[in-house]
Amino acid sequence: MPVLGASLFARFATTLVLGVAVLPAAEPVADAVYYNGKIITLWEGVEAAEALAVSGNSFLAVGTNEEVLATAGPSTTKIDLQGQTVVPGLIDAHTHPIEAALSETDSPLPPFDSIAAIQRYIRDRAADTPAGTPIVVPKVFATRLAERRYPTREELDAVAADRPVVVDNGYASVLNSLLLEKYGITRDSPDPPGGKLGRDEKGEPTGLILGASELLGPLRQPRAWTARDRVEALARVHARYNRVGITSTIDRAEDPAGFRAYQALRRDRGLTVRTSVTYRLNGAARPEELRHQIEGLPFITGWGDDWLRVGSLKVVVDGGMLMGTAYLRAPYGTRTDVYGYSDSTYRGELTTPAANVQLTARLARDLGWQMTAHVVGGGALDVLLDAYEAVDERGTLGERRFTATHANFPDPHAIARAKRLGIGFDVQPAWLHLDGDILRDVLGADRVRHLLPLRSLFDAGLVVAGGSDHMVRLDPRHATNPYHPFLGMWIAVTRETHTGTVLVPEERITRLEALRMWTLNAAWMTFEEERKGSIQPGKLADFVVISKDLLTCPEADIKDIEAIRTVVDGREVYRARTGA
Secondary structure, rough: OOOHHHHHHHHHOOOOEOOOOEEEOOOOOEEEEEEEEEEEEEEEEEEEEEEEEOOOOOOEEEEOOHHHHOOOOOOOOOEEEEOOOEEEOEEEEEOHHHHHHHHOOOOOOOOOOOOOHHHHHHHHHHHHHOOOOOEEEEEOOOHOOOOOOOHHHHHHOOOOOOOOOOEOOOOEEOHHHHHHHOOOOOOOOOOOEEEEEEEOOOOEEEEEEEEOOOHHHHHHOOOOOHHEEEEEEEEHHHHHHOOOOOOEEEEEEEEHHHHHHHHHHHHOOOOEEEEEEEEOOOOOHHHHHHHHHHOOOOOOOEOOOOEEEEEEEEOEEEOOOOOHHHHHHOOOOOOOHHHOOOOOOOOOOEEOOOHHHHHHHHHHHOOOEEEEEEEEEEEHHHHHHHHHOOOOOOOHHHHOOOOEEEEEOOOHHHHHHHHOOOOHHHHHEEHHHHHHHHHHHHHHHHHHHOOOOOHOOOOOOOOOEEEOOOOOOOOOOOOOOOOOHHHHHHHHHHOOOOOOOEEEHHHOOHHHHHHOOOOOOHHHHHHOOOOOOOOOOEOOEEEEEEEOOOOOOHHHHHHHHOEEEEEEEEEEEEEOOOOO
């Protein structure tokens, strides 16, 4: 007699085992079906579909309305999408959510886009706080001020002369006269250790101090946050992320207190955003101390579950372009007044010695860690690539998915080296939009040709993930580093700066490539591309119903796309009031 096929046998056969009838397993029934939509799946071979079904926390079926509705049962929830577009859950590959939420604990932070805006903020804080209370204005960058310079102490005195005031970005600080007096800084003062005093044409201190971390460190210390503060902050910012379609993130720098906040929220089933958490090291430590930091960690990359995983080790190799401290391949040049200094030989700051970068890479390789590094300038990227090459004796580093974070200036040689190593890039397109014009003016058109060359990176076959570096303010479009994914995608597609200039148009990418940056490519960064990043049966049911068709709407409308529904783990975590 003929032998039944395995699938036919499983569906229809009834077998007697020890006299007991074993009935075939019932076909899975969907908990929810979303139909009559345009599903951009990113599932290889299935570009688009009309419907999807969810069972538990994963996708059960994806296909035509007829195919997917066939999985419904009497208790299945059915949602008619009415032609709306669905994309995979969006993944921000670079965030600092706890820091971002805590930044507005005391008061909302406005966009600091002019000296007048800084003065308004100081005046408002002075009115709301007791006399004598210090006022700290955080994350102010002269490159983003209309005046393209830092305020002077006189401009700070004009609105708050009776209390200490500091305008700060972590490297450059401006102190008012009361604070300068407290520190005993006069025209006769020498430059502080590791720093430089700004002076006017008469030699008087302007209030600007560059560097001088030993002197200014206490001013920059945030308040002592409690464990509860951190947990509440994390939940607060995750709700914000859900509103723009973010279902997963990579937190790119946490300490033990930050890890504990995530663990507490996971224990209490309070997470609505999946997260891979990066452990930040003190790369400037002595080599034996750095080794002790790494060898003392009780976990390795990948430990955790679908909600919370241990991510990479991270060192910070250089500074930033907004402060003029990114480590470049050649000196900044002569157009650096915006940064508050004039030094035609200055290349930036190498904050982690090259030997320590290599030590971190070697220990990460040997102990089971993935590694990334903050490298903004091209010189810093070269230092990182040198380290990765030095520890890749067997040519297998690509399997570990070591990464370059930011990597704003990869020239063709660096791209070729990165391709040979098989490393990934986590980049922030918003910086091109906000800062491209000033970088062109400071560095010149030739060097800016290599600013975030996305087309070249994609054409080289490198994995490029989209992120925001969100760390200050909660507004998705107007945070210091905006985190709205569709704003980021629009910038990647258009390369348009905030003045309307299209910067190096030949480096634009397609809409689908931009979507991949915030989905499959970001999932690759955490070894999870088989679990999330596309809409296909068996993967985690993370998806977003959006307000416009990403693939066909006018290009200018991409940045205005909003989430209508956000679903994580099969559960709706956000629905717009006017949504379907």
